[in-house]
Amino acid sequence: MSINTTIDSPLGALLLAGEEGAGGLRLTSVRFTQVRRAATHPAFTEVERQLGEYFGGTRQEFDLDLGDTGTPFQRRVWEAVAAVPYGKSVSYGEIAAAIGAPRDRIRAVGAAIGANPLLVVRPCHRVVGADGALTGYAGGLERKRFLLTLEGVLQQQLVFA
Template sequence: MTVYAYADSPLGAMLLVGREDDAGARRTGLVSLSVPGQKGAPVVQDGWRHAPGAFADVVAQLTAYFDGTLTRFDLPYADTGTDFQRRVWRALEDIPYGETVSYGQIAALVGATGAGVRAVGTAIGRNPLLVVRPCHRVIGADGALRGYAAGLDRKRLLLGLEGAAAADPSVVAGALVGTPSP
C-alpha cells in the first residue's frame, strides 16, 4: 500500500511517499520526497493512506539536515528507476555535504560519454528523492547553477545551507544576475 505524509521545511511542505506491505507492519521505504511546484512531483492519489507516523525517521533526519546537524541521510528507500538512473542516483549519494560536482563529473563516474552525458542530466532531473539524494550538489562545469526540478532558488538555498562555494547568488545558468543576455 502507498502511504504519504507532509513535513514542513524551508523549501515548503514536503510530500513524503512510501510503500508498506499489506499488513502495514513492514515499510519498504521512501519512494518520493518532493515540494510544491516541483517538476514531475507526484500528486496524492485516491487509495493512498495518510500515515505521518510511517515517516518519523525521515522527518527527524530532514529536521536535523535543515538544522545543520546532519550531513548524510541514512534512510531505507524503495529503489525505482532504470538501471542507468539508479547508477546516476548512487553517484549523487556519494557527493560530500557542502561540495559540488559537475554534470560531466557524474557522467564520467557512471561511464557515460557523448549523448550519455545528456542522459545523466535527465536522470538527475528525475531523481525522486529531493534533498535525500543530493542532486542540488550538481552544477554546470562553469560553476553555474543549472536545472533543478524544485527551482534554482531552492537549489541555491540548499547549497547555501551546506556552505557550498557554488551558492553564489550572482551566478545562475552561466550568466550574472542583472546582466542582460546576449
C-alpha cells in the same frame, strides 16, 4: 501499502511518499508541493526527524531505507549523485565520468538527475554546470541555492536595503 504525507521545511511543504511493510517504511519520493495536510503519518517520523536535523545543520547524511525505482541507467546516475559528499558540488560531466558514460551522454545523465524522485535526500542539488553555474533543479533554482548555501558550497548573499 503505499502511503504519503506532507511536512513543513524551510523551503516549503515537502510531500513524502513511501511503501509501508513489515520491515518498516521504504521512502520512495520526496518532492516540493503546494498542498499541506494537517497531520503527519506516524510512519514518516524518522524521515521527518532526519530532514529536520539536515535543515537545522546537524545532519550531513541520511540513514533511511530508500525505494528502488528507476531504470538501471537512472539508478547508476543516482548512486553517483548520492556519493557526492555534503559541502561539495560536481558537474554533470563529472557524474557522467563517474559512471563511465561517454561525453555525448551528458544530456541523458542530466535527464536522469532531473528524474530523481528523492529531492534533498538524494542530493541532486549538488550537481552544477561545468562552470559552476546553478542549472536545473526540480525544486527551482532558489531552493537549490538555499541547499548549497546551507551546506557551505555557496556563500550567503547579503542584501542591502
